[in-house]
Amino acid sequence: MLEIKxxxxxxxxxxILKGLNLKLNAGEVHSIMGPNGSGKSTLASVLAGxxxxxxxxxxxxxxxxxxLELDPEERACEGVFLAFQYPVEIPGVGSIQFLTxxxxxxxxxxxxxxxxxxxxxxxxxxxxxxxxxSDELLGRSVNEGFSGGEKKKNEIFQMAxxxxxxxxxxxxxxxxxxxALRIVAEGVNALxxxxxxxxxxxxxxxxxxxxxxxxxxxLVDGRIVRSGDKQLALHLEEYxxxxxGERHPAExxx
Amino acid sequence: MSxxxxxxxxxxxTAKVEKGKGLExxxxxxxxxENGAGGPDWLRPVRRAAIARSSELGxxxxxxxxxxxTNLAPLAKKAFALPAGGAPVxxxxxAGFVFRGQESARLVFVNGRYEPELSDxxxxxxxxxxxxxxxxxxxxxxxxxxxxANYLDYEHDFFGALNTAFVExxxxxxxxxxxxxxxxxxxxYVSTETxxxxxxxxxxxxxxGEAAEGTVVEEYVSLGGEEYFTNxxxxxxxxxxxxxxxxxxxxxxxxxxxxxxVRVQQSRSSNVSCHGVHLGGGLVRNNVHPVLAGEGAxxxxxxxxxxxxxxxxxxxxxxxxxxxxxxxxxxxxxxLNDSATGVFSGRIVVHKEAQKTDAKQTNRxxxxxxxxxxxxxxxxxxxxxxxxxxxxxxxxxxxDDAIFYLRARGVPEDTARTLLLFGFAAENLERMRLRPIRDxxxxxxxxxxxxxxxxxxxx
Numbered sequence: 001m002l003e004i005k006x007x008x009x010x011x012x013x014x015x016i017l018k019g020l021n022l023k024l025n026a027g028e029v030h031s032i033m034g035p036n037g038s039g040k041s042t043l044a045s046v047l048a049g050x051x052x053x054x055x056x057x058x059x060x061x062x063x064x065x066x067x068l069e070l071d072p073e074e075r076a077c078e079g080v081f082l083a084f085q086y087p088v089e090i091p092g093v094g095s096i097q098f099l100t101x102x103x104x105x106x107x108x109x110x111x112x113x114x115x116x117x118x119x120x121x122x123x124x125x126x127x128x129x130x131x132x133x134s135d136e137l138l139g140r141s142v143n144e145g146f147s148g149g150e151k152k153k154n155e156i157f158q159m160a161x162x163x164x165x166x167x168x169x170x171x172x173x174x175x176x177x178x179x180a181l182r183i184v185a186e187g188v189n190a191l192x193x194x195x196x197x198x199x200x201x202x203x204x205x206x207x208x209x210x211x212x213x214x215x216x217x218x219l220v221d222g223r224i225v226r227s228g229d230k231q232l233a234l235h236l237e238e239y240x241x242x243x244x245g246e247r248h249p250a251e252x253x254x
Numbered sequence: 255m256s257x258x259x260x261x262x263x264x265x266x267x268t269a270k271v272e273k274g275k276g277l278e279x280x281x282x283x284x285x286x287x288e289n290g291a292g293g294p295d296w297l298r299p300v301r302r303a304a305i306a307r308s309s310e311l312g313x314x315x316x317x318x319x320x321x322x323x324t325n326l327a328p329l330a331k332k333a334f335a336l337p338a339g340g341a342p343v344x345x346x347x348x349a350g351f352v353f354r355g356q357e358s359a360r361l362v363f364v365n366g367r368y369e370p371e372l373s374d375x376x377x378x379x380x381x382x383x384x385x386x387x388x389x390x391x392x393x394x395x396x397x398x399x400x401x402x403a404n405y406l407d408y409e410h411d412f413f414g415a416l417n418t419a420f421v422e423x424x425x426x427x428x429x430x431x432x433x434x435x436x437x438x439x440x441x442x443y444v445s446t447e448t449x450x451x452x453x454x455x456x457x458x459x460x461x462x463g464e465a466a467e468g469t470v471v472e473e474y475v476s477l478g479g480e481e482y483f484t485n486x487x488x489x490x491x492x493x494x495x496x497x498x499x500x501x502x503x504x505x506x507x508x509x510x511x512x513x514x515x516v517r518v519q520q521s522r523s524s525n526v527s528c529h530g531v532h533l534g535g536g537l538v539r540n541n542v543h544p545v546l547a548g549e550g551a552x553x554x555x556x557x558x559x560x561x562x563x564x565x566x567x568x569x570x571x572x573x574x575x576x577x578x579x580x581x582x583x584x585x586x587x588x589x590l591n592d593s594a595t596g597v598f599s600g601r602i603v604v605h606k607e608a609q610k611t612d613a614k615q616t617n618r619x620x621x622x623x624x625x626x627x628x629x630x631x632x633x634x635x636x637x638x639x640x641x642x643x644x645x646x647x648x649x650x651x652x653x654d655d656a657i658f659y660l661r662a663r664g665v666p667e668d669t670a671r672t673l674l675l676f677g678f679a680a681e682n683l684e685r686m687r688l689r690p691i692r693d694x695x696x697x698x699x700x701x702x703x704x705x706x707x708x709x710x711x712x713x
Binding site for chain 2: 048049050051071072073075076077081082084087090091092093097098099100101102103104105106109114117142144162190218
């Protein structure tokens with residue numbers, strides 16, 4: 001589904017990703033772990049199409065197409081979803097209004113009929129219930145005044161509504177207490193399916209107790225230095241990232 | 255309420271100062287109207303004093319501190335004629351001027367002339383009066399005499415003086431003591447095509463009695479008029495404990511001049527909201543001047559202005575705290591597109607006796623292009639020592655992170671921008687208490703915004 005080949009990315013002249021390779025198949029959950037500044041969030045941003053990143057080499061194929069050619073909204077319509085590390089507060093823009101616009105843009109692209117306001121609201125209320133979020137949040141402006149946990153739940157809620165093919169979770173666990181973490185993880189697990197792939201970016205192993213990955217990759221200094229199964233995450237927890245970085249990148253099996 | 259009459263201090267045209275072509279024409283027009291001979295006896299000297307003052311003051315220039323950012327030369331050199339004739343307006347043309355879900359009392363003026371056939375009847379439930387100014391002189395002569403031109407500072411205000419000199423037609427709204435009316439009064443000033451570019455001087459007087467409540471919406475709109483000059487003045491008198499929601503919706507033609515003043519006189523514990531929605535006009539001056547004259551009065555000044563093309567909208571606020579324990583809040587948001595220019599001057603004057611004043615002012619602006627320009631100027635004049643005054647102004651662009659967030663969910667970029675622009679204005683719209691009027695205003699803004707049609711599906 002997603003194939004990243006030799007990806008080199010710079011930000012304001014500074015090299016962040018230095019030849020990243022990664023392949024995700026439908027139905028798989030991959031986790032990327034790494035220390036601060038290793039390039040985790042850069043990868044997430046580049047995949048979602050945020051401006052300000054120079055792709056100096058390499059390519060990203062998504063379902064056989066050049067992903068990097070697409071505008072952010074086209075990627076979303078094609079099924080790419082990024083759960084933001086820092087969801088943006090947008091005063092004055094109603095959550096329902098925003099999500100209806102998003103849902104109908106995506107539906108239109110997929111050849112589905114647009115939902116009217118009433119049907120859309122019904123869908124939102126149904127999906128929001130599963131995340132144990134008060135539907136009062138729907139009545140507010142996008143993320144405005146939300147707690148950290150509410151913001152992250154709101155991301156997963158949006159994911160549930162938009163039903164992406166490839167979901168990228170950028171440190172969705174950061175700032176969550178254990179209850180919120182469990183709810184968020186349940187929300188993600190409910191969406192796991194043979195047609196859908198997940199890229200779970202995290203700093204800590206903790207999240208992976210709840211969202212059990214098929215593959216774990218260790219990102220250090222812009223390269224994947226180790227790949228393995230969920231045991232790798234536990235190993236990392238014990239020995240730290242320094243251990244993983246000691247190995248030569250070439251030894252890291254993909 | 256003070257009834258000291260300072261209207262008759264001047265009675266003859268004296269000074270000969272530098273005058274624009276426009277001013278010469280207006281002085282001639284005044285003479286042709288037999289030096290303001292129409293109307294009641296008491297009004298004539300007021301008119302004459304006002305024309306004398308107009309003549310002395312002349313058009314303000316950018317050398318005037320209060321007009322620093324607005325060059326009136328294009329207006330001063332134009333000669334606008336008092337309207338004669340002009341394309342008619344039918345009831346069908348006004349079909350859209352309704353607040354869905356809320357009946358209103360409409361008064362309609364076409365090129366300055368009152369149109370009774372297009373207007374609702376004067377008498378409203380609860381003894382409320384909504385009539386033309388000329389009718390009010392028959393129906394409530396004492397009340398009009400007591401208040402008309404008694405608050406506007408035309409000694410120092412050229413346009414106010416000119417309006418007062420030509421005071422003839424406009425609206426009178428009266429809510430008697432203790433009466434609370436839900437039905438808003440909707441004053442609609444329409445400009446249509448006229449044989450020559452026309453000047454009108456709409457004059458409104460709103461009197462809300464003790465513990466009375468009401469809503470007035472003034473709307474200035476072009477239905478075919480292109481180049482014309484609306485010089486409007488509204489005086490609002492809020493009695494003790496009165497509550498008034500006042501809206502000024504300005505959607506003149508983009509070649510029109512609109513100079514408007516809302517002067518509010520507030521008694522103790524009164525609560526007045528002055529909402530402004532400025533979409534139209536080529537050169538616009540929006541003066542809002544409340545005087546908190548009684549203890550515990552509260553005033554809200556809240557508005558949005560959205561100039562585009564070459565429009566220039568100058569918002570000039572002067573909030574005068576003249577009594578203790580009064581609150582004032584100013585929230586004005588601007589969205590400037592193309593090469594539009596905007597001004598926000600927020601002056602807060604706290605008189606010596608106005609202890610425990612609590613005054614707050616914010617002005618936020620979005621510039622959508624590099625060519626758009628905004629000047630924001632807070633001014634505090636504080637003569638009391640126990641006061642709380644804050645002000646803040648921002649000028650910026652749409653938030654790239656917010657745009658990306660919306661796009662990353664599949665929302666096309668144009669729609670994302672439109673949503674954010676609307677969101678920026680929504681902050682002010684939410685302060686408009688009456689839902690049907692807010693809906694009406696939201697609709698106008700939706701139609702005005704680039705790609706605004708996408709919002710319709712989302713409401």
